[in-house]
Amino acid sequence: xxxxxxxxxxRVDYLTAHAPFTAVRDISFEIRPNEILGLAGESGCGKSTxxxxxxxxxxxxALVRKGRILFQGRxxxxxxxxxxxxxxxxxxxxxxxxAMNSLNPVMxxxxxxxxxxxxxxxxxxxDAMDRTAQMLEMVGISADRMHAHPHQLSGGMRxxxxxxxxxxxxxxxxxxxxxxxxxxxxxxxxxxxxxxxLKDKLGFSVLFITHDIALMAQISDRIGIMRAxxxxxxxxxxxxxxxxxxxxxxxxWEAMPTLAPQMEGATHxx
Amino acid sequence: MLSETPILQLDGLSKTFNVRPIFGRATQVxxxxxxxxxxxxxxxxALVGESGSGKSTVGRMIVGHHRPTAGRILFEGRDIAELxxxxxxxxxxxxxxxxxxxxxxALNPAHTIRHHLARALSLHQPEVDxxxxxxxxxxxxxxxxxxxxxxxxxxxxxxxxxRVNFARALAVxxxxxxxxxxTSMLDVSIRKSILGLMQRLKAEHGLAILYITHDIATAEYLAxxxxxxxxxxxxxxxxxxxxxGAPQHGYTRLLRAAVPDPALRLTGSDxxxxxxxxxxxxxxxxxxxxxxxxxxxxxxxxxxxVTHA
Numbered sequence: 001x002x003x004x005x006x007x008x009x010x011r012v013d014y015l016t017a018h019a020p021f022t023a024v025r026d027i028s029f030e031i032r033p034n035e036i037l038g039l040a041g042e043s044g045c046g047k048s049t050x051x052x053x054x055x056x057x058x059x060x061x062a063l064v065r066k067g068r069i070l071f072q073g074r075x076x077x078x079x080x081x082x083x084x085x086x087x088x089x090x091x092x093x094x095x096x097x098x099a100m101n102s103l104n105p106v107m108x109x110x111x112x113x114x115x116x117x118x119x120x121x122x123x124x125x126x127d128a129m130d131r132t133a134q135m136l137e138m139v140g141i142s143a144d145r146m147h148a149h150p151h152q153l154s155g156g157m158r159x160x161x162x163x164x165x166x167x168x169x170x171x172x173x174x175x176x177x178x179x180x181x182x183x184x185x186x187x188x189x190x191x192x193x194x195x196x197x198l199k200d201k202l203g204f205s206v207l208f209i210t211h212d213i214a215l216m217a218q219i220s221d222r223i224g225i226m227r228a229x230x231x232x233x234x235x236x237x238x239x240x241x242x243x244x245x246x247x248x249x250x251x252x253w254e255a256m257p258t259l260a261p262q263m264e265g266a267t268h269x270x
Numbered sequence: 271m272l273s274e275t276p277i278l279q280l281d282g283l284s285k286t287f288n289v290r291p292i293f294g295r296a297t298q299v300x301x302x303x304x305x306x307x308x309x310x311x312x313x314x315x316a317l318v319g320e321s322g323s324g325k326s327t328v329g330r331m332i333v334g335h336h337r338p339t340a341g342r343i344l345f346e347g348r349d350i351a352e353l354x355x356x357x358x359x360x361x362x363x364x365x366x367x368x369x370x371x372x373x374x375x376a377l378n379p380a381h382t383i384r385h386h387l388a389r390a391l392s393l394h395q396p397e398v399d400x401x402x403x404x405x406x407x408x409x410x411x412x413x414x415x416x417x418x419x420x421x422x423x424x425x426x427x428x429x430x431x432x433r434v435n436f437a438r439a440l441a442v443x444x445x446x447x448x449x450x451x452x453t454s455m456l457d458v459s460i461r462k463s464i465l466g467l468m469q470r471l472k473a474e475h476g477l478a479i480l481y482i483t484h485d486i487a488t489a490e491y492l493a494x495x496x497x498x499x500x501x502x503x504x505x506x507x508x509x510x511x512x513x514x515g516a517p518q519h520g521y522t523r524l525l526r527a528a529v530p531d532p533a534l535r536l537t538g539s540d541x542x543x544x545x546x547x548x549x550x551x552x553x554x555x556x557x558x559x560x561x562x563x564x565x566x567x568x569x570x571x572x573x574x575x576v577t578h579a
Contacts, residue, residue, distance in 0.1 A: 042457040140544075155321070184320035184484050185528040186547055189536070196538030211458050217532035241532045255459040257488045259514065259529055 003030035003070075004172055004205050005054070005092075010067035012046070012053050015060070023049045025229040026067065031173065034199070036206040038220030038237070040213045040252070046229040047209045051175045054207070055094055056084060071173075090120055093166035095159075097178040102162055103150040109136070109161055110146040113168065120169060135164040139194060156187035160194070167198060173205045181210065192219055213252055217241045225249045275347050276308040277446055277478045278332065283341035285327055301327045303502040303557065304341070309495075311445065314472055314479040316493035316510065318486050318525070324502040325482045329448045332480065333368045345446075364394055367439035371451040373431035377423040383434055384419035390441035403441075411437045411467060429460035436467060440475070447471075450482045465491045486522075487529050490514050498522045500554045507561075508568030519570040520550040 012024040023046045031037045039047045052058040054069060056076060069076040071091065079087060096102040104112055113132040117123045123131075133143035139160040141153075150158055159179060166174050176195075180188035196219060199206065210216050216223055217237050224234040225248065233246040244250050285302040302324045309315045319325045330336050332343060334350070343350045345362060353359050370376045377386060384404065391403050405415035411433040423431055432452055439447050449468065453461040469492055471477050481493055489496045489510055496514060497507035498521065506519040517523045524547055558571040 042459055185486075185530070186320065186524055189528040190544045190547055193536055193538060193540060193543060196536055197541075198538070200538040212530060213458070214532045215530035218530055218534060218536045252459060255462050257462055257465065257485070257491055259487045259490065259526070259531075 002032075004033045004035075004072060006030040006068075006070045007050075007054070008068045008070070010050070010053065010069065011065040012049050012058065013063050013065050015063060020063075022065075023062070023229055024053065027226075027229070027231050028067075029224055029231060029234060031205050031207060033172070033205060034203055035222065036199070036208055036220045038208045038210070038213075038216035038223040039226060040210060040216050040223060041226035042211060045226045047226050048177050050226075051094070051177050051207060051209055055088060055092055055175060057094075086120070089116065089166075089171065090169040091171050092173045092175065093169070093171045094175040094177065095162050095166050095179045097181055103158060105150055108147050108149055109153075113146070113165065116165060116168065131168065135168050136161070138167070138198065139164045156183055156191065159183060159187075159191055163191070163195065163198075167202065167204075170202060171204060173207065175207045175209070177209045178211070179208075180215075181212075188215070195219070213240075214256055214258070225252065274310065276344075277311045277346055278307075278309040278480070279344040279347075280305055280307045280328070280332075281342045281344060282306055283328070283331065283343065284339050285324075285331060285336060286339045300502050302331075305499075305502075305504055306341075307497055307504065307507070309446070309478050309480060311478050312472060312476040313495065314468070314481050314493040316481045316483060316489035316496040317499060318483055318489055318496060319499035320484060320525075322501075323499040325484075325499050326450055328499075329368065329450045329480065329482050332446075332448050333366055334363075364442050365445045367442060367444035367447050369432070369435045369439065369447060369449045369452050371455055373428050373435060373455065374423060376435055377431060379423050381422070382419065383421050383423070383426075386434060387419075387437055387441050390438055394442040407437045407440050410440060410471075413437070427460075428456045429464060432456065432464055433467065436471065440471070444477065446478045446480070448480045448482070451484070452481075453488065454483070454485065461488070462491070468492055485529075486514060486525050498525065500551075503558050503571065504561075505554055505558070505571040506569070508565065512565055512568045518564045518568070519554075521554045522570075524550045 007030065008028050009026045010024055011022060011026050013020040013022050039050065041047045049058065049062065053064055058064070064077060110129065110132050114128045117128050117131060132146050136143050136146055141157055141160055145153065153161065180191055195206070208216060208220060217240065220237045222235065223237050223240040224231045225240070225246065227248050233240070233244065233249050240249060244253065283302055283305040287299045287301055288296060289299055290296040305328060307315065317325045317328060327336065331338060350362060353362050387404055387407060388400055391400050395403060404419060408415040408418050413430060413433050426434065453464050456464060465488055468479055472479055483489065493510050495508065496510040497504050498513065498519065499505065500521045506513055506517065506522045513522065514526065517526050554573065556573040556575045559574045560572050561569040562572050563569050
């Protein structure tokens, strides 16, 4: 299977007053069509920098020093501003950790959809409204909430809105940077099952970034473990869980506070 | 089982906030509804719940940030609302210390660690040699006693800063620590070591710890007792082994089932979880009519109107 996105020898430096700090050290990986690739590591390991660089959202002092990012064979690093604007969101979109920060607090949900749809082609207000309604229903929010402002929605609903926005143009790849870290475990589970359901229905790939490797193991097909800007191990999720090869991966598992097996039956309430 | 009086007892605690936004109507939010809990010296009580469940409000009321709308907070048998003399209030504030979620904002960035701890030591333990006491306290929280005092907060990692916060509670000889999500901003890899530190402080210093968390998985590491809160009410409480190991209330079971388990693959076709979550939430909102015993010391809420499965 050919890769949807391949990253070859990517290096990202942060320029500082002294020597540049290398946040991402010559990493290579690929994301296949319809695949969820997890990227795990501690804070500061460079995992978010990778996501920002992939979408070319990194800003100075961050600098891509070398390497290639190929999206369906096209070189992302050579895109012009215009190409980049068209490419972002229609082919690759992103869901950030805090939906409150990625939604505009003074605009209604509908206006944020309308803005985004207009930026990618002519659309009438009525069509935009239909599309918004359809997308909100798809992530389990009733369509009449499109006239609400972000602060009128709960944290979980805001994250669903962010997901709906990211899916609207049917991109082939969605980058999710700690999409559920600010939410409690029950809502987290609901949203991730929603992502999986939509993936089955629409077909897209996900780069899923989190520090919670147990969560990552539950939804990823393959997992990459990052430390200090390098991918120390990458492999199938089952292998990372049951037979981690790298000592650092094992230490991550050991550090996880996990629940003792439940006493009586039911590991699952449903 | 435990004969001595609890160090802390919450008795029918309720808190209603009046929210008056700049625009729109004033509303009332019932943050806490009739919460009763008790905590003994040398033990830890985990207070578990989702965001907005009222667990942090409990912590803030114990340290006196908010006054109860109804109910009492008893410290060693005395209602803290009756501690009116300055000496009594000082003693209470010394005995009860809070450790916050964000380890950076709790320390003054312009001062060294020595300043943070020496001030507390000189105010509360004026009789001891400050340098020796400083070193002893840093060793107690497993920080390097030689290099740490001269450092500023930004020179320490999140985990080390959180250790300084615990050291500060030790410096004033606290007997009860209210720890509000002390590990949730730390990396997974150091979370366990902070839990280990709290475990040791509890055992060696006889500290009582109220451990406020949304992570039910960490309760098992530290707390003998666990209380689960939902929408301002305690829905289940008892020994941690039994509450976390064999939860009986619908909401606790939901919470327990949602903890990421690497052995359980999630699928998109499983709509059962979301439906169950919705049903359990709706059933857990009505006022608790009574607490029913399900095992020794293990009690679950029975809600008015709707009963849970």
